[in-house]
Amino acid sequence: MTPIHLVSKHNNAQTKTGYIDQSTLPPLQESPSSVRVRTQLISLSSNNLTYALAGDRFGWWSAYPVPAGTKLKSAESQKDTSTDADLDLNASWGIVPAWGYALVSESTHASIASGSLLWGFWPTSSHSFDLTLASFPESDRQPDSHFREASPHRANLMAMYNRYVLVSPSPRLNLDSDSAAQTVLSRPVFECGVLLEKYTLHRHRFTHPLGLPRGAPANTIPGVPAWGEKDADLRKAVVVSLSAGTKTARSFAWMLTSERSARGELETEGPRGLVQVTSVPQTLADFAAGDRRKTKLKVKNVGYGREELRAVVEWVRRLQEEEGVERVVMVDFGAAKEVTEALVEGLKATAEGGGDRKGLDVLGLAVGNESKVYSGEEIQARMASGQALGKVQFNTSGVRDRAAEVEGATAYFDGVDEAWKRCYTETGLGEVRFERYHGVEGANGIEGAWGALCEQKLAPNTGIVVRLIS
Known part of the structure; x- marks a missing residue:
């Protein structure tokens, strides 16, 4: 059973852990733009509290709905504790998204091979999920490595939250390195x-x-x-x-x-x-x-x-x-x-x-x-x-x-990337630290990380980095 971190839509400090049987996943949809992905490395910050606070207003809750078949269970006994009230979990519970890296496990996309690493907006969970990644129109002058999520349930999300970037055709980036941690923490x-x-x-x-x-x-x-x-x-x-x-x-x-x-x-x-x-x-x-x-x-x-x-x-x-x-x-x-x-x-x-x-x-x-x-x-x-x-x-x-319209999307995104490299090289953000968490469950997982965030236990110059799958 794969754990999923759930946050109450009515009291964002209240959380539960859902579990889903990934062995029953249906085959990946046979379309030219389907990818199956699992979150690898993300960061948590005050932005994630905002995503929860205004999740209905700005569509952040709809980015990753709680999957059908998710059960609220005891992690120790795996005994099903769901009730009739739990059947429609999306009414009261949601998955808060976060920025970072995810790994493609299956793909029908001609430009995104299985094993590719993507940068974008991911669920704070380790379960597999499917995206529909379409290419941008040629008239938009977008970088070839950028794709847009085109699923109907995400239509109300602002554009930046539906943009995904192909980092490499294979996961050459060391996701356990300090540079990867600082990137997921500060680059967004x-x-x-x-x-x-x-x-x-x-x-x-x-x-x-x-x-x-x-x-x-x-x-x-x-x-x-x-x-x-x-x-x-x-x-x-x-x-x-x-x-x-x-x-x-x-x-x-x-x-x-x-x-x-x-x-x-x-x-x-x-x-x-x-x-x-x-x-x-x-x-x-x-x-x-x-x-x-x-x-x-x-x-x-x-x-x-x-x-x-x-x-x-x-x-x-x-x-x-x-x-x-x-x-x-x-x-x-x-x-x-x-x-x-x-x-x-x-x-x-x-x-x-x-x-x-x-x-x-x-x-x-x-x-x-x-x-x-x-x-x-x-x-x-x-x-x-x-x-x-x-x-x-x-x-x-x-x-x-607006900036991408004025500069041209490729020039704009290249400029931001180059500025980030200079800033990182110069230690331009000053003394920024991070605490590492692993997985979803327990004090050392997203459960503990979310609690630390909600209870204001972190210094202003300290962030949270979560490695979901090693």
């Missing part, structure tokens, strides 16, 4: 950092944070403002990164400092300063180290203490006086709403004592949530706080779609 969110810096917060591209077409009117989506060159202009701005210890925030910081400097754009395009707020400031990358990463950008790393946050406000105020800073772009990667509210209030307020010092224009981008299981009341409060502060939500998939 690294792309978000690329899109933020190079497309959304760049005045020559100014891609809308939701991925709306350029020039879309403000009422395209009710309550969502338009986005233009002025919004993306960092020439007289300070960027404040909240929850800067997350891998997404580290990726953005590396792009904003190292890559923008290497492109010769830092002095001409800004920003004038970068503030990184995190509980682990000592683990952030030193962007003054190394020839290529030398930058004149002023960087301030602080914790969440009250005095430290006050110091941030004064530091930004000094840049306002000395360098003509006019605005603050606050990028929230998952800080507590109280932190955001306190900083916005301090930055917007006109300085006591009058004079020429003015309140700063503050623009907020919402990228991530806290690494926790939210109650309904908590998520409503966070959304209300974001709306009150005028935050604009960032959508990685939508911005990626």
